[in-house]
Amino acid sequence: MATALIILGAGMGTRMNSDMPKVLHEIAGAPMLVHAMKSGAALDPARTVIVAGHGAALVEKAAKAYEPDVAVAIQTEQLGTAHAVDQARDALKGFSGDALVLYGDTPFIRPETLAAMTAARLTHDIVVLGFEALDAGRYGRLIMKDDQLDRIVEFKDATDDERAVTLCNSGVIAADNATLFDLISAVGNDNASGEYYLTDIIAIARARGMSATVVRCDESETLGINSRAELSKAEALFQMQARTAAQADGVTLTAPETVFFAHDTVVGRDTVVEPNVVFGPGVTVESGATIRAFSHLEGCHVSRGAVVGPYARLRPGAELAENVKVGNFVEIKNAQIADGAKVNHLSYIGDATIGARSNIGAGTITCNYDGVFKHKTTIGEDTFIGSNTMLVAPVTVGDAAMTGSGSVVTKDVPPGDLAVARAKQENKAGFAVRLFEKLKARKAKGS
Numbered sequence: 001m002a003t004a005l006i007i008l009g010a011g012m013g014t015r016m017n018s019d020m021p022k023v024l025h026e027i028a029g030a031p032m033l034v035h036a037m038k039s040g041a042a043l044d045p046a047r048t049v050i051v052a053g054h055g056a057a058l059v060e061k062a063a064k065a066y067e068p069d070v071a072v073a074i075q076t077e078q079l080g081t082a083h084a085v086d087q088a089r090d091a092l093k094g095f096s097g098d099a100l101v102l103y104g105d106t107p108f109i110r111p112e113t114l115a116a117m118t119a120a121r122l123t124h125d126i127v128v129l130g131f132e133a134l135d136a137g138r139y140g141r142l143i144m145k146d147d148q149l150d151r152i153v154e155f156k157d158a159t160d161d162e163r164a165v166t167l168c169n170s171g172v173i174a175a176d177n178a179t180l181f182d183l184i185s186a187v188g189n190d191n192a193s194g195e196y197y198l199t200d201i202i203a204i205a206r207a208r209g210m211s212a213t214v215v216r217c218d219e220s221e222t223l224g225i226n227s228r229a230e231l232s233k234a235e236a237l238f239q240m241q242a243r244t245a246a247q248a249d250g251v252t253l254t255a256p257e258t259v260f261f262a263h264d265t266v267v268g269r270d271t272v273v274e275p276n277v278v279f280g281p282g283v284t285v286e287s288g289a290t291i292r293a294f295s296h297l298e299g300c301h302v303s304r305g306a307v308v309g310p311y312a313r314l315r316p317g318a319e320l321a322e323n324v325k326v327g328n329f330v331e332i333k334n335a336q337i338a339d340g341a342k343v344n345h346l347s348y349i350g351d352a353t354i355g356a357r358s359n360i361g362a363g364t365i366t367c368n369y370d371g372v373f374k375h376k377t378t379i380g381e382d383t384f385i386g387s388n389t390m391l392v393a394p395v396t397v398g399d400a401a402m403t404g405s406g407s408v409v410t411k412d413v414p415p416g417d418l419a420v421a422r423a424k425q426e427n428k429a430g431f432a433v434r435l436f437e438k439l440k441a442r443k444a445k446g447s
Helices: 032-041 056-066 081-088 109-121 179-184 202-208 229-250 431-446
Strands: 001-010 048-051 071-075 099-105 126-132 141-145 148-155 167-174 212-216 324-329 332-337 342-345 348-354 365-367 375-380 390-392 393-396
Touching: 001 032, 001 081, 032 048, 032 056, 032 099, 032 109, 081 179, 099 109, 099 179, 109 126, 109 167, 109 212, 109 342, 126 148, 126 202, 141 390, 148 202, 167 179, 179 202, 202 212, 390 393
Parallel strands: 001 048, 001 099, 048 071, 126 212, 324 342, 332 348, 348 365, 348 375, 365 390, 375 393
Antiparallel strands: 099 167, 126 167, 141 148, 141 167, 148 212
């Protein structure tokens, strides 16, 4: 059966104390909204509708960056969760299949949990995701009767007996699309908050003879994020889970608590990640690589056997082939480094290609920007770039060529040639001694 996702993301997030919409605050390098979309994507949804409100243009931009075909519905007034879901009615008009309601500020629901809800829909009209709470607090309570979900009671409206129930509502609901909106049409706002509760559809459905059930999940999956403190807790939870998963996949983390992953980091088995490594979005590290301490990687690809760091930075577009070595205080950006090449010390390589087995000496810089345009540097195979070489792009250094240390290379270097581009050295006899004596005398006179 086809599934449509309705993801609610219209809240202002007052407790975040931010100009940015709440669902755009990031966990592991991606907005909370994207985490919710990724969870739902496991169901291969036929349609996805984001309900936006505060900062709708920004929410739409972030959603479409992840899924270009997503639809965005606008909730101009915050009148409750049923009202929010109802804003997706037009976008799903005529859709035949299930609708699943998710929340943009609840990013950790596992795909397996959503699959269990889909399976439960085969035998029940409505499926609600619930959890046993250690501290039920102000959660809505799921009231069961004869093995069926009878109703959901919001905390404000619950009796003392109902508040004693520990089975709580996550807010996630699955139902037939047409049924969902038909039930929403019957929801009123005669309650303590004067809002249209999505939870009221359960009692309405049961009164109509429909069936409802609960799929249970761990409480951690339902973590909602409403403040900066909760955001940091969510980040910590994500990182703990990501580190555990990486180790289970055969990755060595020598100090796991100091390694930070992005939401989409991929690291192959038998890779070693040393302490204080940060992975930004868009990183793939193949099996058997080594990422040494205090390195930062983002938007890059590291192949088998490569060694990165310590203190290296790989920026977007960095492509390291097998057995490449990128050493301390080296920055690589939008550059392809071929098999076995080495960039070991204190260098910047940007907008460049480096051929196989080439050696880039310490302090080398590809001067890729003229103040308006970026230009490319091409370095061939088996090339030796001397220390402190400035390669002023666009420029090509051919196979098996060499540059002298301290050169400023502005012209192409043919294969096999040596380029020396620096001023002729002159030694002035005794000049250093005389100069220092003069300066010291001036300093003494001034004091």
